[in-house]
Amino acid sequence: MAREQAGRGLALRGAVALPAGWASPQDLVRGAGARALACLAEEAGQRRLFPWLAVAFGAGILVFFAAADGLPALWAPLGAAGFCGLAAILARARPVALALMLGLAAGFLGFAAAAIRVAQVAAPVLPRTTIAPLAGFIESLDEREEGARVVVRVHRLGEMPAGERPERVRVSHRKADRLRPGDFIEAWARLLPPPEAARPGGYDFARDAYFRGVGAVGSLLGPATVVPPPVPPPPALRLSAAIDAARNALTRRITDANGGQAGAVAAALVTGKRGLIEPDTNETLRAAGIYHVVSISGLHMVLAAGVIFWLVRALLALAPGLALGWPIKKIAALAAMVGVTAYCVFSGWDLAAERSLVMTLVMLGAILVDRPALSLRNLALAALVALAREPEGLLGPSFQMSFAAVAGLVACARLVDGSLLRREAAGPLGRAFGWAAAALLGTLATTLVAQVATAPFATYHFQTVQPFGLVGNALTLPLVSVAVMPAAVLGILAYPFALDRPVWWAMGLAVRGMLDIAAWIRGFEHATLVVPAFGPWALGLLTLALLLLTLPASRLRWLGLGPAVAGIVLAATPPRHDLYVDREGAGAAVRGADGRLSTLGRPPPFVLEQWLKADGDARPRTDPSLARGEACDRLGCVATGPEGRRVALVKDKRAFEADCARADVVIARAAAPPGCAARLVIDRAFLAAHGATLVRFTPDGYALTTARRPGERPVWRLPPPAAAPAPEADETELEP
Incomplete structure (x- = not known):
């Protein structure tokens, strides 16, 4: 008997001998399958499969934005989702098939939601730089230290017909003291299309502007005259303008009560208006890892809801009859839902606030139906609602960071x-x-x-x-939770009675303490580390790792270690590019002999700042060493890059003859002559087709990475104009 058992352990399909006691591959596969089924059964028993529907929904959105070329026929994704839903009903007795069909249905619905959203916000985008008389209603106005940034609902733009002019434009104006939201203004404006990404893979302002309905950006030239409107403003515009005017009034009241940057930050915490915060203060908050405090998002919504919930419940508990005979906890939750919704409306209802509102309402709604307020199931439901309403939010850091943080905290x-x-x-x-x-x-x-x-x-x-972000949050969040946000809620309640000034003053004291702590942390050595930009594949692997480590309740979570390690390795070894070229050819940056970038020409300041960060370079954009490697005259600039490659930036067409004959790379805003002998020519036609360009020098030639492929037409971009290149834009007006 023992010999027979040993014999069975020595053979694999009668061909491959294994030592006694070793399991065969079939046994290993069967064992792994049994363990996987047991883990899936555990996941289903703890209701952990539902969150993956939100993941599938988001995957469908990603497929649309990454691969769709134009708007699809809506019947295709909706029909596919319906077919998968029917297949799920038929396969309900088979758990694996049921889960697969439901996931596919959610993916198709996400694809359809993105297509519907694009169709809803479709509006003309200005095709080229234009200087023309502008007339329209002011929708919103953000005050700044000098002037304001104004969003105008366009009524007339030169002689441009209604089907071609943008519906909204965002302009800066240095003399906006007399302007108010809701005013109808007339002024001359210099407008240009919303700028694309400063580098491939970077922030795409054109995409965000498209989904906000903004078809052009620029500035007002000269005074803006307030005149009687030729048509009555739409009701929705009157409401949004009234809310924005109230926000501006409260912002001024808070800043007047405190003064300085403490008042500006306190106002931003309440109204969401951040225009009065100076850049240095922003950098201080970022260095301490607490910049999220001044963005109306999850922290504000949770604290506002918590304060309202606590106050209402405490007041109701003072009356024994109410406390014993009424569900005061649910009443407090309902009051918090109403209060936090009103706060979101008043604070501007931007994307981050809206997503946080959805999450907070779901959590409070769980209290009303006697469910756990904080669970991955509720988080997934909030993600589905937010993505169904604004699918484009999935591509931005606000959605990604807020839901990642909550998923980690729940897990x-x-x-x-x-x-x-x-x-x-x-x-x-x-x-x-x-x-x-x-x-x-x-x-x-x-x-x-x-x-x-x-x-x-x-x-x-x-x-x-920010390596010291843990210290910054640990020291400031208790102050924000105990003093700042309760004072904000109390101040809003006292504001209608004109009793709020002392509250804002007290809130300002707490904000000053927060700023002092942030300034102390900023003084630490290496308080802010700049790291090279990594690619989307690394981010995708790290996102998959986060999902696998947080969503499963069984041992399946350890599957996340593989993509986590792979993602960290990819993120830690990003490709280094030797040449950065501006999307308009106004400037470039080339890697010098010391391994650092130096500029050619005059790249816009905002663009140069993005290049330096992407390269992991902590130098400010004003550092004089950035211009050290260039040799310039009136006709152009020349520099030598890695591998001894000579790079020329042409300013004047007369330089083409010499540069095309001597340089390896020629960069120009104008069209290069047909016979240009340079190995790589990046001129007007190239940039019109490819956008911002990165070049890596190799022994055999060049490796290019471009913002878009020739012929690619995402929904938020129009084809580049065939006319002469636009004048150089002032990037300070375009920063988001």
Whole structure:
């Protein structure tokens, strides 16, 4: 008997001998399959499969934006989703087939949602730089230290017909003191198409402007005259203008009560108006890792809802009859839902605030139906609602970072709630110590988990890392939670009674403390690290790792370690480009002998800043060493790059003859002559077809990375004009 068992263990299909006791590949496959089925059964038992529908929905949106060339026929994705839904009903007795069909249906619905959204916001985009008289209603006005940034609903733009002129334009104006939202103005304006990405893979302002309905950006030339409107403003415009005017009035009241940057930050925390915050203050907040505090998003919504919930419940609990006979917890949740919705409307209802509102409403709604308020199922439902309404948000850092942070916090709930330190202790002192230690651990753990979960997205979009962000959040978030946001809610309640000024003053004191802490942390060495930009494949792997590590409840979560390691390796070894070329050919940056970039020509400041960050270069855009490697005259500039390649930037057409004969790479805003002998010519025609360009020099030639492929026409871009190149834009007017 023993010999027969040993014989069976020595043969594999009668051909391959294995040592005794070793399992055959068939046994391994069967065992792995059984374990996988057991894990899937555990996932289904804990209702962890539903969040993957939101993932599939998002995948459909990504497919649309990455691959769709124009608008598809809506019947195709909707019909495919219906077919998959019917197949899921027929396959409900087979769990694997059911899950697969539901996932495919969600993916097709995400694709359809993106197509519907694009069709809804479709509007003309200005094809070329234009200087013309502009007339229209002011929709919103953001005050700044000098002037304001104004969004105008266009009524007339020169002689441009209605089907060609943009519906909205965003312009800057230095003398906007007398302008108010809702005014009908007439002025001369210099407008240009919303700019594309400064580099391949970088922030695409043209895409965001398209989905906001903004078809041109620029500035007003001369005074803007307020005149009687030729037509009554639409009701929706009157409402949005009235809300924006109220926000501006409250912003001025808060800043007047405090003054300085403390007042500007306090106003931004309440109204969402960040125009008065100086760039240096923004950098201080970023260095401390707390810039998210001034963006109306998840933190504000949760704190506002929490304060309202606590106040209403506490007030109701004062009346024994109400406390014993009414569900005061649900009443408080309903009041918080109404209050946080009103706050979102008042703060501008931007994309980040809206997504945070959806998540907060779902959490509060769970209280109304006696469900856990914080769960991955509720998070997935919030993601589905937010993506169905604004599918383009999936491409931006706000959506990615907010949902990543919450997913990490839900998955690590036992760690971040501090319950591990809460034990019954003898005496009030022991209990107080336990609660204090638990609160401290919870704050530190929450910050750490949120930073780890959001790090891939923050690094991908902004190319910066704040090593002391844990310290900054741990020191400032308690101040924000205990003093700043409760004061903000109290100030809003006192504002109609004109009793709010002392509240804003007290809030300003807490904000000054927050700014002092941030300034102290900014003074640390290496408080902000600039890292080279990595590609979308690394981000995709890191996103997959995050999903696998947070969504499963079984051992399937450990599958996330593989893509996590691969994503980190790819992110840590990004390709280095030797030449950056502006989308309009106004300037370039070439890598010198010291391995650092130096400029050619005059790249726009905002573009140069993006290039430096993408290269992992912490120098400011005003650093004099950036111009060290160029030799310029009236006709152009010349520099030598890696591999001894000679790069020439042509300013005047008279330089083409010499540069085409001597240079390896010729860059020009104008059209190069047909016989240009340079190995690589990046001229007007090339840039019109490819946009911003990155070049890596190789021994055999050049490796190019461009913002778009020839013939590619995403929905938010019009074909480049065939006319003469546009004048150089002032990038300070175009920064988002």
